[in-house]
Amino acid sequence: xxxxxxxxxDETDLKILAVLQEDASLENQHVAARVHLSPAACLRRTRKxxxxxxxxxxxxxxxAGRLGLAVQAYAFVALENQRxxxxxxxxxxxxxxxEVTECVRLSGAQDFMVxxxxxxxxxxxxxxxxxxLPLPAVRSVSTSFELGVLKRTTAVPVAVxxx
Numbered sequence: 001x002x003x004x005x006x007x008x009x010d011e012t013d014l015k016i017l018a019v020l021q022e023d024a025s026l027e028n029q030h031v032a033a034r035v036h037l038s039p040a041a042c043l044r045r046t047r048k049x050x051x052x053x054x055x056x057x058x059x060x061x062x063x064a065g066r067l068g069l070a071v072q073a074y075a076f077v078a079l080e081n082q083r084x085x086x087x088x089x090x091x092x093x094x095x096x097x098x099e100v101t102e103c104v105r106l107s108g109a110q111d112f113m114v115x116x117x118x119x120x121x122x123x124x125x126x127x128x129x130x131x132x133l134p135l136p137a138v139r140s141v142s143t144s145f146e147l148g149v150l151k152r153t154t155a156v157p158v159a160v161x162x163x
Contacts, residue, residue, distance in 0.1 A: 005052055005054065009054070012035055012037065012045065013045060013049060013054075014158050014159070015034075015035040016031060016035050016042065016045055016046060016049065017049065017054070017055070017158045018158045019031050019034050019035060020046070020055065020058075021154070021155040021156070021158065022155070024058045024059070028042055028043050028046065031046070059154075061154065064117050068119050069117045069118060069119055070119060070120065071116075071117070071118050071119065071120060071121060071123065071124055071145065071146075072115065072116070072117050072145070072146035073115070073116045073117075073118070073124050073143050073144070073145050073146070074113055074114070074115055074116075074143065074144045074145075074146070075113070075114040075116060075128075075132065075141050075142070075143045076106075076110040076112070076113055076114075076141070076142045076143070076144070077090075077110060077111055077112040077113075077114055077132070077138060077140070077141050078109065078110050078111055078138075078139045078140045078141075079111045079112075079137050079138060079139055080136070080137055080138070080139045081137075082111075085137075086136075086137035087137070089135055089136070089137050090112075090135055090137045090138065093131055093132070093135060094112075094114065097127070097131060099116050099117055099118050099123075099127055100114055100115070100116055101115050101116070101117050102114070102115035103115070110142070114132075124143075128141065128143075
């Protein structure tokens with residue numbers, strides 16, 4: 001969110017956000033009960049959080065391994081230059097590829113970190129050879145592979161303010 005409205009959020013808004021980040025499938029009446037509001041008041045607040053762009057969407061989190069997607073790779077990409085045409089070409093490819101689940105622009109030696117989820121090492125090699133490395137904008141790619149997960153969450157830290 002580019003414009004911070006965190007100072008406008010009260011303790012109840014923060015509680016709603018915490019509950020929804022834990023389980024967005026809860027019905028409004030259950031969220032309301034957990035934050036000690038009436039269902040109508042909870043619904044109004046939740047709608048306002050969406051309208052203000054604090055809540056950007058609701059998703060189902062899927063276990064990639066259960067779908068046969070056993071390889072999760074983190075490709076650290078350095079571009080040849082920072083010209084808009086180079087970045088545009090790279091960004092266009094990234095947005096089109098379904099196996100790319102995340103792409104973050106970085107400071108430092110690497111320009112981007114690209115998270116790629118595929119079924120096998122050969123599928124990752126194919127992604128590199130057919131989609132990433134042929135781009136003239138790409139200078140280098142260094143890949144690390146996920147060996148295990150200590151923590152993975154989509155939740156951002158929502159601290160309920162203490163008076």
